Amino acid sequence: MTERVTKRKSGRGGEAARGGSPPRLPGLLEALIALGSDLDQHATLQRIVDAATALTGARYGALGVLDPERDRITELYTTGLTAEERRRAGRLPDGHHGVIGLLVDDPRPLRCEDVSADPRACGVPPGHPPMRSFLGVPIRVHEKVFGNLYIADDRSGRFDETDTGVLRVLAAQAGIALGNARLYETARQRERWIEGSAAVTTALLTRTDPTDALRIVAEQARVLAGAAAGVILQPTAEGGMEIVTASTRDDPAGIVGTVIEPGSPVLVQLLGGQPVFIDDSASDPRMTTPVRSRFGPSMMLPLQSGGRLIGTLALPRGHDEPPYSPVERMLATRFASHAALALVLADAQHNRERLAVYEDRDRIARDLHDLVVQRLFATEMMLESTRRRAPVPETDELLARAVDELDSTIQEVRTTIFALQQPPAEVPTTFRGRVLRESGGAAAVLGFQPSVHFTGAVDALVGEPAATDLLAALRGALAAAQRRAGVSAIDVEVDATVRAPTGGAAVRLVVADDGRAENGERPPTVTWQAPL
Template identity: 60%
Template structure:
């Protein structure tokens, strides 16, 4: 039976299967009623896992340590010797109770020694498999990030992948805040409610955990709920946790955290090492994805700029030349129906030119996310106009512009601004343009006046000098 047990121990390289087989083999080998194998942490001998076989009915106990090399892996314990005597009373030790013989201990020691070898092999295999999964996960994250995901989706991908690979209950990515803290911006959990509740959680500046992370050092917590370094509201939900800096080239991009629920299995040194390596790879992937995104945006911008130049140099110039020929023909035609038709055609052509110029200005806008504030959108329009004017218009805001210009009024103001800038570009000798958005004026009845004024130093149409001012005022505000 001992030989069969020893030979059977090494038939499976999965650690959990091997440990369960060892317990069952020990019970059968010494004729015990119940057996268990407790796995302990090397650092503090705390019990982490327990494998058992049979029903614990009390009785005499026999136990031996299980060692892997020089490390105590756990304790193999059997209880309740099966025999011909009366049943053992709870607690054991009664007269007539079957007891374990010295040779039973010899068998257990022999089995434990062989088990240590098999456990060592199974752990080596398990670590290799675990490392392979982390490597494959890091490669999958890199591939996903380089396929053009948005920044938010990319961070969520990192959090989700880390949670699955670490066998954690949640995963989250924190980014630095303007005041020197960190805030969770992406989270993943088996329960979506937990993930949503984590987003927005902030680590305030000065936290001990934050100081360690900002120094580029990972933080490993045995129990997030009780660790004095943790100050966030969500810490009560979690126990073992890893907080890993996402850094590249000495620059801290953010933090990756993968917590387990309270009472969960603690992270091993191998877990910590592999997760730290994954965080480094994920940080590099985020940097590469951001660089690729910037290159793509630049390529789009260059295409838009080229199209705008072609429209200006070819289409607008030809339309303008055609308008001049029509205007010359109208003058020669004198008064009459033909001249009137030519005049209307000239006006339509002039409007078309202005619309094309407005489209050119829009193409000159950077292909980035549109600003949400009115100030940002006005500045974006003037920045786009700078590409064709050859200089940047000056911009001034007066009064509470943001609160005084509601939708859809802001859209009409921006449309008027685009038209005024296009008209300024069409004039000769324009070397300066000033834009003013004024929300300080009042009507006689007390209502706020929103006024847009665009001034330039170009030549006047009637040849009477230079300088032109375009004023737009909200008609119903």
């Protein structure tokens, strides 16, 4: 290792020039033993700075931790400075100017007898205390620079080779502490992301709502990444992408529904299945959405499985928060891949469950049609035949009522069969299905299911204008019945075989209930009719 040394003033002859200062080897060994027993990174680095100044007789000491991606100082540990001096010094050094910048750009030991007169010394904050002699060494682990250790103002005048050796030993110890801390933090991050992926998979496979599934992915990713927001974007019909769900630490207003328009540079990368990493969302020209001004660093990760793009997971941080490290980018990209696979599996499982429900409903409908309806119809025919063969007035009336009841029951069962054949999570498109949906919605408030009867081929005969008016009348009649006391049954009848007063075909709606009006009498039956 080559050492850079400025021209030294005469008058110092190594260890003897220190005026009989005690040997430093025992003190160095004691410091190393003490450092090895402390597991806290921050405490260890501070103790290294303190030991550096104590063993070299320096007035000031500092240890700067570098961002491995951008070669800038992210943490600074000092000794010898009072709180007021730290406050006056202000911001951290950027690591690119002055003698500190030299150590970052060319990580070799650097000594300077009078830093205030050195032309390379610049960028010192106005409130920084004056310093003369300076010694700095890099903090390395396997040739990778993690930071720098500096001391300044040797009380005896200048630093020597022994000081450099002491500082290099302490810098090596600092490198071990930083390396171990970063390895430990990386292991912890991996563990958290793996646990998060497992939690997302478990949650997705136990939920059936697709919106819920996307929200779970966004929220879990936001927590794991320490992001200000976690959002899911999905492709639009126009070729853009729209934010469909968002999980934020603050108010999410204005985020959901934001669209990345087709042709945006960031969209080209996402649709191509490439992740996008952004240092500042507010200033990056690739970002075109109006919400970009809220955020700083961001990751946008494609959710794709089997070559199919499901959507995009975006994890923006706040303006003052640090950019994502390479480890965080790698872990988040893996999480996005696992989440995409879990979404596909959850969707497949949901489809299988829905298929099982449909198959079960079809089986029940077939059984009702093939067994129950046929038997009821056969019983009705037998009763009708008996009534005709034995025309006794009393018996004839009873049999007629039994035949009517059976006919009504057959209509109810057929309505149930039709309802079973409707997809439960979809809006019905047929007129019959829309009537059943309206009556089913009223059942949630009434506590019972209204009885619905259809006469005639209502789906084929009732057009859209008449259907819209009839449904509105049905909603009004059901709402009026809900407000009455004592209602325990409601009969709804839709008949498409009646004739209008003008002689043409018409549809009639009759809604009757067993409640009581305000005057105690039975309420009037609601009858509505319109021509077809």
